[in-house]
Amino acid sequence: MWRPDRADKTPLYQQIVDHIERRISYAELPPGSALPSERKLAEQLGVNRSTVIQAYEELRASGLVESIVGSGTRVSRTKWGIAPSHTPNWRQYTEGGTFLPNLPLMRRIREATSNNSSIINLASGELSSDLFPNDIVHSLLREQNFNEHLGYDDPQGFHPLRKSLVSSLKQYNGIHTTESSILITSGSQQSLYLITQCLLSPGDAVAVEDPSYCYSLPMFQSAGLRIFRLPVHHDGIEPDDMIRLYRQHRIRMVFLNPNYQNPTGAILSESKRKRLLEAAALLRIPIVEDDPFSLTAFSGAVPPPLKAMDTDGIVLYIGSLSKIAASGLRIGWMIAPQSVIGRLSDARQQMDFGLSIIPQWVAEQLLASGRFDDHIARLRRALDQRQEIMVQSLSDILQNKVAFSPPQGGLNIWCKINRPVDDSKLLEESIRRGVVFVPGSVYGSEPGFIRFSYAKPRLEDIPAGIAAFNQALGMM
Structure with a gap:
């Protein structure tokens, strides 16, 4: 965010005036755009409110902005002699579309x-x-030469990384899988997005925990899904609640975070895990298991994921390095049946032609090194x-x-x-x-x-x- 330069001899209020004028002239602030309140802009810029008041007065005097009681301060509908009809109605565009904005809070x-x-x-x-494992990454970058192809990679993800994940998931989580059943994603949220967009349809009923991180993601509402709640107790959800929701609403998928659940921290008990998997298999309901926190177990005794107990292929397992290594790498993964991986890889290729090879290479080096344990x-x-x-x-x-x-x-x-x-x-x-x-x-x-x-x-x-x-x- 831009801030006025206190070392500059130009008065702070004038710097603010010049900055807003530039944004208007560059069409970053089209006619009718709302400006922050005086108090809020003062907080954002780290200046006194009186400085912002003086800047807004100067802009009003020049006719660039207008203030209306109850509506705040906005860019004038007519500026520099240009009629507003010459500018697209960007507000109408930003309020359209099917992908909803973040929750207000x-x-x-x-x-x-x-x-x-x-x-x-x-x-x-x-x-x-x-x-973050900065020292380890720096050492790896000094010790290893990067010789990988810099063109488009396999949309399923960097093969050496998927191979390293096969070993890591077996060692740390007790999950047995193969490279062909793994899709590398840009963090867990891309995995969730691909699932909601490609495997479900508007109007489908899904079950999520209550409370749940999923409620904070408008992507579920954007996909037109009907969301039903599974209350979280000290030992996780009740499998009978899932069965009841299936009978009442024919839920098509269940989204769970069984280990150190976000936000409650609850761990789904072993007896409930068994009953849940049995019931889901009987009803043929896929379970999406989001597992970002398992390896943070303070004692080192990692609770086994549902995927480690899944003998019927009903669990879509999502993991990432964001909560256990570095969020900026944007490395996540999904384990799923190969038919699902193929469908989502195709969609992924349409979106971005795959993740950058460089963070995938760094992640592979990190996982394959003997220093990830440390x-x-x-x-x-x-x-x-x-x-x-x-x-x-x-x-x-x-x-x-x-x-x-x-x-x-x-x-x-x-x-x-x-x-x-x-x-x-x-x-x-x-x-x-x-x-x-x-x-x-x-x-x-x-x-x-x-x-x-x-x-x-x-x-x-x-x-x-x-x-x-x-x-x-x-x-x-």
Whole structure:
């Protein structure tokens, strides 16, 4: 995001005026475009509100913007003598299409954290940069020569990476598969997108956990799917609930996160796993298993995925390096029957002709090296320490204001606030105090639940973030 240069001799308000003028002249801000409120723009640019007020007054005086009570400040419908009919109605275009925008609360969280290093981020599910295997990757890049073809690769993914994944999935997760049954994707979300777009049709009924990360993804609504809930208990969903939904709505697919479920941290019990697989096989319902957190198990005892127990080929297994190595590599994978892999590979080729060979090569080198074990061990220790600090902070600072049960892995703690609150107001009050979290309603939960993530912030910021949240809660 652009910010005024305080070292420049040009007054700050004039720099803002010049910047907005340029954006208007370049048609980045077409006629009628809404500008941020004075308070919001001041926060974004790190200036006093009076500076923004002065800039907006200058723009109004020049006729470039107009302010209407109740409608805020907008780019004038007629600018530089050009009639608005000469410009496409971009607002109409952006409000069209079939792919829905992010949920408002998610957009607010992104807005608050974008280019704002001072805010304590307890919302992001991303690892902090010091938890990435940077040293290992740097060593591999120095030691190994990159000699791979730089043209379009196999749309199914870099074959050496798929081969390394066969070994890694067997070693760490107990999953037996082959290279031909693996599709490399740009993270887990691309896998979910391909499934919703290629294997399901508008109007199909699907079951997701309640609460669930899937609720935060508008891609399910964009695909026109009917979503039904499977309540998550301390030991995961009830298989009988899935059977009931099938009988009532003929659900065609089930989306689950059985290990360290996001956001609750629950682990589906072994007895339920067996019953679930038996019932799904009998009803011929595919299960999509999203498994981003298994390897974070603090004790090293990785809960076996459903896919490791799947003898009927009903589980589509999704994994990625985002939560256990580096999100920026954008490396994910899906294990599925070869007919499904073929269908999704074809769709993937239409979308982007396959993932870049370079991150796939780096990922393959990382997995094939003997140093990935060391990285996972270090990551587990670090996450365990961070969770311990957050648990202590929640107990000491919030005390009986919230209830929670920390999981033995994953990146999050799911909390229930022990009194009624308004999610949106609590989030705004927290942002004003310099901390951000994810309200439970984003995941389909009733108001009064929140997800705190401990993987992103610095150790010393965790207690400060909980203290700031406590102050915000006190204002409710």
